[in-house]
Amino acid sequence: MMKDFTERDPRTYAIIGAAMEVHKQLGCGFLEPVYQEALAVEFSKRRILFHREVTLPIFYKDVRLDTPYRVDFICSEAVAVELKALAKLSGTEEAQLINYLKANGLEIGLLLNFGTRSLEYRRFILSNSKKSV
Numbered sequence: 001m002m003k004d005f006t007e008r009d010p011r012t013y014a015i016i017g018a019a020m021e022v023h024k025q026l027g028c029g030f031l032e033p034v035y036q037e038a039l040a041v042e043f044s045k046r047r048i049l050f051h052r053e054v055t056l057p058i059f060y061k062d063v064r065l066d067t068p069y070r071v072d073f074i075c076s077e078a079v080a081v082e083l084k085a086l087a088k089l090s091g092t093e094e095a096q097l098i099n100y101l102k103a104n105g106l107e108i109g110l111l112l113n114f115g116t117r118s119l120e121y122r123r124f125i126l127s128n129s130k131k132s133v
Contacts, residue, residue, distance in 0.1 A: 011076045012110055016121055018042040019112045023119040032085040035114040036072055039083065043075070050075045056103040071100045079108045085115040094122065101126040 022038045036052070043050045056069040073081035082097045089111065097109045107127055113120035 009108070011079055012108065012123060014046065014048055015043075015075050015079060015081060015110055016112075016119075018046050018048060019114075019121065020119050023114055026114070028085070028115050028117060030085060030114070032083055032114075035085060036083055039073070039112075043073075048075055049077065050081075054104075056100060058103055069100055069103050071104070074104070074106070078106060079110060080104060080106050081110045081112065084111065084113045086113055087115055089113050089120060089122070094124070097124055098126060 019039060019042075022035060022042050026035065026038060040050065040052055051074045052072070054071050054074045056071060058065045058067060058069060071080050072083045075081055080097065080100045082093070082100060084093055086093070093111055093113075097111045101107065101109045101124065107125055109124040109126070111122045111124070
């Protein structure tokens with residue numbers, strides 16, 4: 001099932017490939033900002049279009065709140081990418097990415113965890129207020 005999704009979406013395939021290369025080169029154990037900087041370098045080398053640390057406004061009852069969200073990357077103008085360097089992902093990190101998608105009106109998100117022996121990644125599709133992996 002994941003393979004089919006990857007083949008249908010070359011953008012997420014390219015992003016995951018870049019993240020795998022960063023993990024291969026650095027391994028686990030660094031703090032998140034190190035992986036973020038290295039991934040920006042890898043995105044540039046692979047010509048993956050990206051914006052780094054994108055500030056997303058949050059609204060409550062049509063009022064823009066002073067506290068924004070900041071997502072690590074928006075790639076190809078369509079994919080929110082959130083990085084972690086944790087021993088284990090939890091529902092909290094998944095909820096964070098889903099909220100980024102809602103805040104920016106994007107449908108596709110990737111949660112990348114560099115804190116494990118092998119790169120851990122999860123894809124999210126937000127459609128009609130429901131998520132699927």
